[in-house]
Every structure is written in structure tokens, then in C-alpha cells.
Amino acid sequence: MDCLVNLYSQRMTALAERVENVDATIRVALPPELHFVQSWVREHFSEYWVSEVTVAMSHQPPGCLIAVVDEQLVGFACYDATARGFFGPTGVAESQRGNKIGLALLYHTLAAMKAHGYAYAIIGSAGPVEFYVKAVGAVPIEADKEDIYQGLLRVRPKPEADA
Numbered sequence: 001m002d003c004l005v006n007l008y009s010q011r012m013t014a015l016a017e018r019v020e021n022v023d024a025t026i027r028v029a030l031p032p033e034l035h036f037v038q039s040w041v042r043e044h045f046s047e048y049w050v051s052e053v054t055v056a057m058s059h060q061p062p063g064c065l066i067a068v069v070d071e072q073l074v075g076f077a078c079y080d081a082t083a084r085g086f087f088g089p090t091g092v093a094e095s096q097r098g099n100k101i102g103l104a105l106l107y108h109t110l111a112a113m114k115a116h117g118y119a120y121a122i123i124g125s126a127g128p129v130e131f132y133v134k135a136v137g138a139v140p141i142e143a144d145k146e147d148i149y150q151g152l153l154r155v156r157p158k159p160e161a162d163a
Contacts, residue, residue: 002147003123003138005087007114011137012107019104024067024074024096026108029057037066040073041091047155049089052081065109067092067101077105079113079121083148087113087121103135110136125149 029037034057042050056063056078067075077090087109092102113121123132125147132138 001126001129002141002143003126003129003132004141005110005121005123005132005136005138007110007119007121009137011135012110012114015103015107015136016111019100019107022100022104024069024099024101024104026065026067026104028112029062029064029066029076031057031062033066037064037073037076041076044093045089045091048152049091052078052089056081063112065105065112067096067105069096069101075101075105077109079109082124083122085113085118085120085122086124086148088124088126102131106132106135 034054037053037057038050041053053064053076059080063080064076064078066073073093074096075090075092077087079087081089087106090102090105090109092105110121122141123138126132126138126140129138129140133140
């Protein structure tokens with residue numbers, strides 16, 4: 001299910017306060033880091049997300065933010081990857097979950113979108129809908145299973161050869 005976020009909501013201000021002391025550096029990924037971010041996303045998430053990271057990184061400035069702890073990549077968030085105005089994909093290393101790094105990535109990415117002129121963001125195929133509702137007041141968009149990912153090509157197992 002997709003969700004809509006009002007980037008001018010007071011929830012954004014409240015989220016900024018919640019994440020101001022997060023123990024991670026959140027910043028825009030630099031183009032020379034593309035291969036590193038791609039490799040990390042491939043290892044921790046999926047090839048689909050690697051594709052979206054690649055597109056987000058091709059923008060100027062890049063639409064991919066990263067979270068770094070002790071000089072190690074621990075999370076990422078993208079925008080304008082699958083479609084303009086879309087937030088995501090985003091992910092945090094399992095070892096760092098629960099440390100508000102996902103919230104910090106969400107806030108900083110939505111703030112970057114707002115700075116680029118967006119008034120609203122769409123969270124495409126929002127996995128944990130309740131997380132986004134609670135964090136930024138996201139509103140689910142009723143779509144009757146019709147969304148931008150409809151018809152997405154999926155990897156299928158190769159048929160076994162006749163023996």
C-alpha cells in the first residue's frame with residue numbers, strides 16, 4: 001500500500017526533535033560511493049533496491065542518503081528513484097535497528113524532498129505502514145492493488161532440464 005506524507009505537517013517538526021541526537025551521521029551519498037552503497041544494499045536487501053539506489057544516485061544532487069556509524073555504512077534511504085515524489089527504498093542494518101537510525105533517515109530524506117520543492121511525498125509500497133503513520137502521520141492511499149509496481153518483472157526459477 002502506498003502512503004501520502006504532508007511535508008509541511010507539524011509531525012515533521014516533531015520527528016526532527018526525536019532524531020536530533022541519533023548516534024549516526026546522516027548525509028547525502030557521494031557519487032564515488034555508488035559501488036560501495038550498491039554492494040551493501042545487494043548484501044543486505046535486494047537487487048531491486050540496488051536498481052533504485054542506482055537511479056537515485058544518478059540525480060544531481062544524488063537522491064540517496066546514507067547513515068554512517070564508526071565509518072561504517074549502516075543504512076540508506078532514497079527518493080525520486082521509481083517515480084518523482086516517491087520516498088524509498090530505505091533500510092537499516094539489522095544490528096542497528098532500534099537505534100532510531102531509520103527514523104533519522106526518514107526525516108532527513110523527507111526534509112531533502114521538501115527542500116527540493118515537494119509539498120507531499122509518496123511512500124511507495126510502504127512495508128510497515130503503521131511505522132510511517134506513527135512517525136510522520138502518513139495516510140494510506142487506497143489503490144485496489146493498482147500501483148506503480150503492478151506488472152514488475154520478477155525473477156523466476158529456471159525450469160529443470162529433462163533428465
